[in-house]
Amino acid sequence: MLDLIFMGPPGAGKGTQASRICAERGIAHISTGDMLRAQVADGTELGLQAKEIMNRGDLVPDAIIIGMIRDRLSHPDTEAGFVLDGFPRTLAQAQALDEMLGSIDRTIDCVPVFEVDLEVLVDRLSGRRVCHEAQHVYHVRFNPPATEGVCDIDGSELYQRDDDSEDVVRARYQKQWVEAAGPVLDYYDGRGLVVRIDASLSREQVDAEIDQVIEGLGEAAA
Ligand code: ADP
Ligand code: AMP
Numbered sequence: 334m335l336d337l338i339f340m341g342p343p344g345a346g347k348g349t350q351a352s353r354i355c356a357e358r359g360i361a362h363i364s365t366g367d368m369l370r371a372q373v374a375d376g377t378e379l380g381l382q383a384k385e386i387m388n389r390g391d392l393v394p395d396a397i398i399i400g401m402i403r404d405r406l407s408h409p410d411t412e413a414g415f416v417l418d419g420f421p422r423t424l425a426q427a428q429a430l431d432e433m434l435g436s437i438d439r440t441i442d443c444v445p446v447f448e449v450d451l452e453v454l455v456d457r458l459s460g461r462r463v464c465h466e467a468q469h470v471y472h473v474r475f476n477p478p479a480t481e482g483v484c485d486i487d488g489s490e491l492y493q494r495d496d497d498s499e500d501v502v503r504a505r506y507q508k509q510w511v512e513a514a515g516p517v518l519d520y521y522d523g524r525g526l527v528v529r530i531d532a533s534l535s536r537e538q539v540d541a542e543i544d545q546v547i548e549g550l551g552e553a554a555a
Contacts, residue, residue, distance in 0.1 A: 335360055335414035335547070336439055338421070340518065341447025342463065342510040343502065344454040345532045348470055350447075351418040360414035365422075367468050368401055369393060370494075374465075388495050390504030392422060392513065399429045401493050406433055422509060424516045442550055444521040445543060447532035451506055458502045462491040476536065 335358060339347040348364060355362035369387065372380035383393050402420055405411070421427040434440060449457075460473040462482075466489035471478050478485050496505065521527050530542050 334412075334439070334548070336434075336442050337415070337439055337547075338417045338444045338521070339419075339447065340444055340514065340521075340527075341530075341532060342449060342451075342454055342514075344458040344507045345447035345449045346457075346536075346539055347418045347447055349536070350539060351416040351475075352470070353540065354547070355416055358414065360416065361408070361411045362418060363402070363405055363411070363415050363420070364418040364468075365393075365398055365401060366418075366422040368405070369467060388501065390496060390501045390508055392509060395423055395425045395429070398422075398426060399441065399537045402426075402430065403433055406437075421515060422515055424520060427517050427520050441521070441526060443528060443546065444526045445528050445530050445546055446518065446531050447539075449533045451503070453533050454506060455499055455502055458497045459499060461497055462493055464491050 337354075338403075339351055341347050348367075351362045351364065369380070369383045373384045373387075376379070377395065383397070386393050399418065402417075406415075413513060413528075417430075421430050430441075451520070457472065457475070460475065462471045462478075463469065464471075464484035464487060466484065466487045469484050469486050470476075471484075471491060478491065482491050484491060519528065528546050530539065530546070534538055534542070
């Protein structure tokens with residue numbers, strides 16, 4: 334079993350790495366951002382409420398997010414392990430997660446923290462494109478699809494997220510990373526779970542860093 338939390342500012346590459354790791358290892362990729370965008374696309378009441386909050390760069394209320402995760406962790410595809418991508422983002426979410434995991438006798442193995450400077454993030458997010466069908470992630474320069482505007486995996490159209498405009502990226506960085514993430518980082522750091530990753534490197538270099546961290550966990554457990 335491999336249970337990980339990927340932390341880092343928006344655009345640091347958490348989703349890109351989580352997709353790869355989960356596909357390679359057969360574990361569940363749990364992205365609260367993807368789950369919220371699916372609600373927005375379906376036009377649910379929750380989606381309508383969340384859309385406005387997300388487009389301002391604010392955090393969606395803890396009760397909504399915790400409820401979503403509680404439900405998601407009860408699905409059988411999480412049995413072999415999971416990567417939590419973008420959750421927890423507040424101390425209340427981290428504490429609720431501990432309670433949920435405690436009740437099923439599981440603990441987090443490691444919290445890789447993706448470190449990248451703001452100007453690199455603005456560049457990454459202004460070029461990010463995602464697909465309508467399954468939110469597969471591309472970049473116009475760093476990871477372009479074979480055919481412009483079309484997802485390589487499912488053929489659906491690519492679009493730019495509303496919250497990837499430069500002003501919202503800066504707001505998300507400030508409110509969600511600089512102001513809100515500190516207590517969550519301290520919470521996991523205090524337990525010795527945090528491993529810092531230089532996520533400003535190339536895709537291949539970050540792949541190698543993350544693989545090394547995960548392989549190190551296996552060796553430590555052996
Ligand atoms: P997050 O999930 O942390 O918000 P993403 O995984 O969506 O970040 O990555 C943000 C953007 O940066 C995407 O367009 C992605 O293709 C691109 N990207 C991811 N990792 C790298 C990297 N190491 N170097 C350059 N671009 C990257
Ligand atoms: P992301 O796809 O991770 O960049 O998340 C997109 C947006 O969804 C964020 O800017 C928040 O508004 C919201 N969101 C995602 N995850 C959380 C969370 N754990 N807590 C609160 N809001 C969240």
